[in-house]
Amino acid sequence: MIIHNIQNCTECGACVKACSRQNFLLATSGEVSLQPQAADNCLGCGHCLAVCPVDNALSLTEYKNDVLEPLPSLPDEKATLDLIRTRRSIRCYQDIVPSQTQITRLLNAARYAPSGHNSQDFGFVVIYGQERVKALGECALNFYRRLVKILSYKPGRWLIRLFAGKGTFETLMTMTPRLKRHLAIYKETGRIEMVWDAPCLIVVHGPDRPDSAVNAVLAGYNIMLQAHAMGLGTCILGLLKEGLAHAGRGLKKTGLNLPPGQKMHMIISLGIPQKDLSFCKIPPRKEAQVTFLE
Numbered sequence: 077m078i079i080h081n082i083q084n085c086t087e088c089g090a091c092v093k094a095c096s097r098q099n100f101l102l103a104t105s106g107e108v109s110l111q112p113q114a115a116d117n118c119l120g121c122g123h124c125l126a127v128c129p130v131d132n133a134l135s136l137t138e139y140k141n142d143v144l145e146p147l148p149s150l151p152d153e154k155a156t157l158d159l160i161r162t163r164r165s166i167r168c169y170q171d172i173v174p175s176q177t178q179i180t181r182l183l184n185a186a187r188y189a190p191s192g193h194n195s196q197d198f199g200f201v202v203i204y205g206q207e208r209v210k211a212l213g214e215c216a217l218n219f220y221r222r223l224v225k226i227l228s229y230k231p232g233r234w235l236i237r238l239f240a241g242k243g244t245f246e247t248l249m250t251m252t253p254r255l256k257r258h259l260a261i262y263k264e265t266g267r268i269e270m271v272w273d274a275p276c277l278i279v280v281h282g283p284d285r286p287d288s289a290v291n292a293v294l295a296g297y298n299i300m301l302q303a304h305a306m307g308l309g310t311c312i313l314g315l316l317k318e319g320l321a322h323a324g325r326g327l328k329k330t331g332l333n334l335p336p337g338q339k340m341h342m343i344i345s346l347g348i349p350q351k352d353l354s355f356c357k358i359p360p361r362k363e364a365q366v367t368f369l370e
């Protein structure tokens with residue numbers, strides 16, 4: 077993946093220090109060379125390019141058309157913490173769909189999330205418009221309606237405990253009143269609280285592996301912070317995601333068909349917060365639970 081253009085290299089050795097995989101060697105003669113194992117060993121993280129003080133001494137074939145931007149100035153510590161602390165889960169949206177340009181800017185932030193082995197193995201499906209969002213909400217509700225029904229019978233409870241295990245069974249039992257409330261609100265008002273009348277959703281998906289789930293969630297959180305900085309509101313929709321994950325054929329009918337082997341790792345609602353919703357304080361949080369091993 078890495079191409080080392082020796083004619084442009086000043087042999088400063090910066091790439092040797094930056095490469096965590098030791099793909100570069102600084103010889104005692106002062107010569108910098110790319111190691112033969114680099115082709116298989118390179119993560120494609122681009123750190124060597126980012127520390128190289130000259131242009132065109134190094135390139136990565138995968139990103140050969142990318143223009144490397146100089147580092148921008150960074151927000152200070154307080155501004156960073158303020159952005160993190162003032163982000164809230166937004167559950168009241170205006171009836172306006174964020175523009176596709178805005179969504180592109182959010183997905184751009186997601187691209188810069190860390191990922192295991194720099195795999196960047198996440199993808200996104202943007203569910204655009206309230207009708208489509210509602211269809212997904214109804215699909216999840218249909219699953220939960222069936223689940224609540226099964227859990228209301230003793231043999232159903234017994235079967236779920238047998239097949240899903242004690243832990244999942246107990247979680248489902250504690251969730252049941254909440255699910256019943258969602259179903260009742262829908263029946264009475266047609267409102268699906270699971271999607272909060274959002275005009276847009278972003279589904280973050282990736283391979284069905286624990287590390288890919290972490291990658292997807294980190295990318296999703298980048299989206300949430302960037303959205304907050306842009307005056308947009310987001311909320312993680314865990315209940316919707318679980319409902320859709322078990323919806324089976326119902327999900328296909330909504331048009332949300334992920335490529336084979338891909339799993340939804342996170343669903344984020346997105347929209348412009350309602351004008352009459354404004355936070356003037358930061359909510360309290362628990363103290364960090366920390367153990368220092370000294």
Ligand SMILES: Cc1cc2nc3c(=O)[nH]c(=O)nc-3n(C[C@H](O)[C@H](O)[C@H](O)COP(=O)(O)O)c2cc1C
Nearest residue numbers: 163164165166167270272311312313314315316317
């Ligand atoms: C894994 C996970 C699942 C969540 N699922 C939902 C959900 O289904 N519906 C919802 O309204 N909020 C959901 N949330 C948002 C949390 O309720 C919210 O982050 C928490 O109450 C703290 O509030 P804040 O995000 O405004 O700081 C979820 C958050 C996480 C991390």
